[in-house]
Amino acid sequence: MATAHQPFTTAPHKPAAAAVDGAVDTTVLESAFDAAVAADERIEPRDWMPDAYRATLVRQIAQHAHSEIIGMQPEANWITRAPSLRRKAILMAKVQDEAGHGLYLYSAAETLGASRDDLLDKLHSGRQKYSSIFNYPTLTWADVGAIGWLVDGAAITNQVPLCRCSYGPYARAMVRVCKEESFHQRQGYELLLALSRGTEAQHAMAQDAVDRWWWPSLMMFGPPDAESSHSEQSMTWKIKRHSNDELRQRFVDICVPQAESLGLTLPDPDLKWNEERGQHDFGPIDWSEFWSVLKGNGPCNDQRITQRRRAHEEGAWVREAAAAYAAKQSERKEATA
């Protein structure tokens, strides 16, 4: 059965053409790979690739996939309490999209030889991470808006360059994801705008949400370039196209005028336009908070993973029943054939 689960797209591990006296000449393969990446060609699943490239992609795509499905939780928290049918339908569609994004990404990881069950197992046991942003709670309805505007906005800033990632299946998944994320961001912005222009209490609720989500959103771009462990190699491989700090700066510059149009402020007294740089200066990020949340000490780490495990365990009988039904049907088909 194991082979039946292997996607046809999985790379062969012993390319015959490069075998010299039974030994694989990896230098020839490696230079072909390097040349393809340098020429901005895409690497496809069955191509030879360095083990470290494969491992880096599996790690990154898995973490990305996990983030999408864990990210369903903070927003799903508000579906039953959405203030109107319109908002409820929008929020359900958005949460469903996040599930879809997770599935595109798990499929992309599988083209590298990873198994779906194994990836989920690593998420459930904490051996693979998801984005720290989802370990913060959604305390008010305005948080749904702040997530759409800031969290999805930061995600888009990160993901747009990934559409040109050197690994074909990941890049293609990102194209699909980016198209859909645009609705997520706009619905969040519109939601916040409605609150900001509403009653005094509604305006205060929107401002409070922005105050709480701003800094964690800036942390989504990852540690400063000087401390980022995977960045340099990923840039060489063209998995990554821009540095963490570069993308973070781009996001800040985009958000400042958007906040003004919302009639809300960003909670950073040092945030100001720098004429010389042509960019905004902004205050220092509290990286101790980032590392602490990453290590499991955020407000919702336990809740998120417990709920994910429970959903998986409680769904087990459905998966088993569907598999048993499929097996029975195919037996019957064979019997009558």
Added chain:
Amino acid sequence: MTGSTEWPLWEVFVRSRRGLSHTHAGSLHAPDAEMALRNARDLYTRRNEGVSIWVVPSAEITASSPDEKDSFFEPSADKPYRHPTFYDIPEGVKHL
């Protein structure tokens, strides 16, 4: 791999509108063909991206090997005369 309950993988092909051929959209896991179709609809056509879907068990697809890339496709590389641009036609000759 825990194996026993992992559903097989399917490749999904979507026809975006009538008159166009099906193109590969991605893959998904499903216990059987019928569920694969339903899951494909939910996963790959949430925004009217399709009017028809094919699902194919991934294990049933035979693919050319990237290692043979050169030898496999070479026969067509040295036949430029198969392209219309190969031929010199005097200027002014029309409809050719």
